[in-house]
Amino acid sequence: MLNITNLYNNFVRIRINQKENLSQLGKLIRLFNISPGIAISKVLELFNRSRNYKRQKRRYLQNKTYSDIGIGKQEFTIHNSQFTIKESLIVSQIDVELILKKAGEILEHKFDLLGSCLKKVKRDSDINSENRHPNSIEQKKIRGLIDKDYELIDWQLDFKSGFSWDENTWYKDIKYGFIEGADIKIPWELGRMQHLQILAKANLITNYELRITNEIYKEENVNLYLREFENQILDFISSNPPGFGVQWASAMDVVIRAVNWIESYNIFNSIIKRRNEFTIKESVVESRKGEKIDSSLSSGMTGSFEYYFLRSIYEHGKHIIENLEWSSGMRGNHYLADITGLIYIAAFLPETDEINSWLNFGINELCNEILYQFNDDGSNFEASINYHFLSAEMVFPAMGLLLHLPQEKLIALEKQGSSYYNYALKRYCMQTGLWEFTIDKPQFTIEASDSESIQLETGIGKRELGNGDKEPGIKFNSMIWERLKRIHEFSATIINDEGIIPQIGDNDSGQLRITNYELRINGHLSKLNLMRDVIGQMGISIEDNNKKRFDDFGLYILEDKDIKMFVRCGSVGQKGKGGHSHNDQLSFEMFVGNKPVIVDPGTYNYTAYPMLRNEYRSTRMHNTMWIEGMEQNDWWEEITDDLFWIKKDKSRARKVEFSDTHFIGEHYGYGIPHKRELTINNSHFTINEKGRGIGKVESGNGKSELTIEKPEDGSQKPEGGIIELDNIMVTGIDFCELNKIKHISFHFAPGLKINKSNEGIVVIDTGDKLIELSCRDGKIICQPEVEKYYYSPGYGERVEAEKVMFSSARNKIEWKIEIKKQ
Structure with missing residues (x-):
């Protein structure tokens, strides 16, 4: 029997391939118009990419893509000093009811993204039983860890148009822009999983309120948001094996997901740690069964979850490093995001030669890209104000993490010497000279910063020094901190007191971390505060700017x-x-x-x-x-x-x-x-109801054009009622x-x-x-x-x-x- 669906899919595939070939040729023609040198480099890049395409695809299709890296508690020590959170800091900063309302929607898998309106996103079926890919056994194993009453999410669906991509498609074969109305940014936005920070903040609020009343935290309250956090991540990992489906098609979106996973994980982890400290003071608590247990042994998160979570964070880093969105002379915020993601992941995971090389590469490239992608006047080179803020939001949290790297990370950097492996150029390069570090037996402590909302978002705090004359840690060249100051100056100039910015150039509503979601508690003002916080921690003063x-x-x-x-x-x-x-x-x-x-x-x-x-x-x-x-x-x-x-x-x-x-x-x-x-032109004058008055009408350049004489009796006030006029004219x-x-x-x-x-x-x-x-x-x-x-x-x-x-x-x-x- 003739299968109409297969015929249609084959037709679409042929049409896409034809347009894809035209796309590559079109890119080269456009590049030649801008820069022949860049175009020639691109030709070589495309040649190497096409040569490796079939080999790479065969490797992905014939082998398990989940990592076999050994990840255990001893090997993966999470450096929470970078992300420590003081729970009580945010209750005055946010609308508690709205946070809990949004968290409730997330629990029901209802999302409102990029104009979609609130919609429930549900997967119609479980993993395809006919799937014979080597990943399938591991997928089912991970799926078995999810709560039975949890409803799976469809991570491939554009739930605005109803179009869905195939989760079994290799990520380099994912196509978009060929079907009107189908928007790949919808599943990408969902897959960034920025909403997990809402769950973490809801848990933070609930913990805070219960702690104020000095109540023992009930197990069902503990598990409400934490279990959803674990279930959603396990759902994602099992539904999206590395390298397959729409969620791996854009390295930038892989970055944003990893950053939000890490930050959400550490909020939950800090809550669990605090809860355990509270119960330890009570010495021993009784479980619901009446048995006495040592509360210090309570971790909150299951060991199985942490294993797959940490392994997936590593897989995210591996995917980013293998798919850097870099091109000679033709790169932008996507590559900046890649670098930011590598710094987050490498700062989060333990020291290995591979992970240490990611960190070293990330630091050097972050310095390079700050100077490349931000102009001398502090603006971003993409000619878009919203993309300026997005790019700045990537730079400053990454810089904040680097300012507070623990000693073991600094030691690992020291061991790598004066060169680093440049994953973009695929060769070793000398250090940029734009940064340096000192190791001097530091004793790091993280305290709540003055800006409490920033402390929640970044965990950046203050540092105590250990023994020695020099402050330990990373220091940046004056070229870097001067550029950071100018980025702040530009940002502060174009934002008003209500956090509104002019909408010049593209606006795709992109964010690294969640700062909106109807909450209106952070937005662009939060990003501006973050810039000030990081610049202040670098010991740099910020002058009033009238530019x-x-x-x-x-x-x-x-x-x-x-x-x-x-x-x-x-x-x-x-x-x-x-x-x-x-x-x-x-x-x-x-x-x-x-x-x-x-x-x-x-x-x-x-x-x-x-x-x-x-x-x-x-x-x-x-x-x-x-x-x-x-x-x-x-x-x-x-x-x-x-x-x-x-x-x-x-x-x-x-x-x-x-x-x-x-x-x-x-x-x-x-x-x-x-x-x-x-x-x-502005004017200000006072007249009485009879048309007589005193004052001046002035133009914008300050030259007087008209003077209204004083009353004939010489008094300062005109007769009758007084009318104040304060008008402005734009010509x-x-x-x-x-x-x-x-x-x-x-x-x-x-x-x-x-x-x-x-x-x-x-x-x-x-x-x-x-x-x-x-x-x-x-x-x-x-x-x-x-x-x-x-x-x-x-x-x-x-x-x-x-x-x-x-x-x-x-x-x-x-x-x-x-x-x-x-």
């Missing part, structure tokens, strides 16, 4: 009183690849009183809907001048990778003039320059001599209602402010068009909002935004 010009990123900040504007004008990022930048040259975002008013519409998605991906990075989706049928920078639309490339930086945007309240910039994306001038001039209709868009934040007047003015009421927007070309008032659009606050999410558009055939278009206090 508003970041030429390397191409970001300029106009600010006066309650208004702040972020103007984009500069590099497309990634050394010309432009993979995470948008066509947003001369666009801006405007905040009024910490509230976003004019916004960047965001990113929404990557590969699931290619047309929407390109729409959200197009010029017309930004607050700048656009022309129908033209883009500031062009891209291909043939293969999946085209969604992360531009053909060439033809915009060549540059700043012409800049001050705190004045900006002029231009780009060449239309062949003929588009020049934009922005100016903030804009767009100039382009291209003989085409020109459009200027203003995308307003969701929740702001636009009202249109008969005089061609649109009015927006923000509650405490009235905002009026108008435009003219010459003496003619341009009539506004008000349209709906979809604003994307994060990956996979869209909400309806409104935008205003003005159109004109003239070369010079003038517009103004008046912000009036109600």
Whole structure:
């Protein structure tokens, strides 16, 4: 009988292979446009990769991929000094009810990820009984350790679209971007298992509350979150043998999972340790059977679980080191994540020659990548603010761990001498010279840091010195800590008091560790506090920063009183690849009183809907001048990778003039320059109800334009009731001599209602402010068009909002935004 499903699958496979070949060729063509040297290196890399492909695949298919490394209690001593947690630190920092609510959803395997809405994720069947792969026996053995009433999770499922990948597919054969609506980021996001830290924090809260009332902790409460933690990890390990299925297709996601496993494990472990200390004080406790047991022997976690957990952490490290996302001259946050993951894993696992080489490699490459991926002005080189924070979130926790490596790790580093094995280049290299260390009989103790939320997330604390004159540990070259200071300065400048950042460039909602999940307790402010904490532990002072010009990123900040504007004008990022930048040259975002008013519409998605991906990075989706049928920078639309490339930086945007309240910039994306001038003018004066008063109207450059005279009687106060006026005006001039209709868009934040007047003015009421927007070309008032659009606050999410558009055939278009206090 003809099997229609098999025919269809074969057809799709052939189509994917054809596009895959085109993809590789397309990459090389694009690379030649950016750098012929990099392209030649890539050709050699692809040749070696294809030569090894069949051999590697055969090895994975014919052999058990679970590791046979001997892991026992004596061999794997967990260095908890790096991750010690003081349980009482966080209760005042978080919404207890919300944490417990989210933990309850996790217990039911309900997840809301990347706009999916809350959905239960359940595997329909157990391990395929017909599976004859050498891993199958081990899978069933591990599966037997899971509680009988536990429901298995489908780790291959995009539970937003319903599409599922095959868990038996070798990870290098996993394909995506060929079926509209199917988004591989959904199972990847689930597989990062950041939600395990919610379980750990819920257990922390419960322990804290019970400890306050001095109650003996009940066994069923102990097991509630801990057993779910163990069951989910055993479920993952048994369902996802190393190298098979969607969860091993991206090394970066393997990293994020390992980091969250380690941090969650250590939170649980610290709770267990504290609980045992409490019961030891009681000397002996009675079990539910009435038998007396020595509570000091209670570990909380089963030995079988710890064996498979530790072995899997090693397997994660092995997979990362064998799949480094490195390329000469063409690498980014994925490789930075790989390095961070290796440092976490190597700091967590015991000293072996192999693991010590991972740590040595990780330290040297972290130093190299800090200087490579972060610009001199502290911004990230990918031209995306969200990716800047993601990359910084990788760097600073890793640096914090390195500052507190225990002595046995330092001794292991000392034994490796003046060279290290570079796993990316596959050869030995001399140490970078960007770091050094001292061993001086240190006695490390970790205390709660001043920033309690940081202590929870990182376990970074203070250090006591042992004997000797020099402080033991790792010290970094001035080039490194100066760059870290600038990363902090850039971050602190672009974030407001409520933790909101402008959405410039791509935003895939990526995080290394969980800092959101509806909790709104950490977010970007937590990352900023972490930066300060680590820099402070390096003994570096942080000065107040008033910098508003970041030429390397191409970001300029106009600010006066309650208004702040972020103007984009500069590099497309990634050394010309432009993979995470948008066509947003001369666009801006405007905040009024910490509230976003004019916004960047965001990113929404990557590969699931290619047309929407390109729409959200197009010029017309930004607050700048656009022309129908033209883009500031062009891209291909043939293969999946085209969604992360531009053909060439033809915009060549540059700043012409800049001050705190004045900006002029231009780009060449239309062949003929588009020049934009922005100016903030402020006014403050007092008048009486009869129109007489005192005060001044001032422009943004401080020159007085109008003085209202004092009352005739010489008194300081005008007659009648007093009206205080404190208004701000933003004026804009767009100039382009291209003989085409020109459009200027203003995308307003969701929740702001636009009202249109008969005089061609649109009015927006923000509650405490009235905002009026108008435009003219010459003496003619341009009539506004008000349209709906979809604003994307994060990956996979869209909400309806409104935008205003003005159109004109003239070369010079003038517009103004008046912000009036109600």
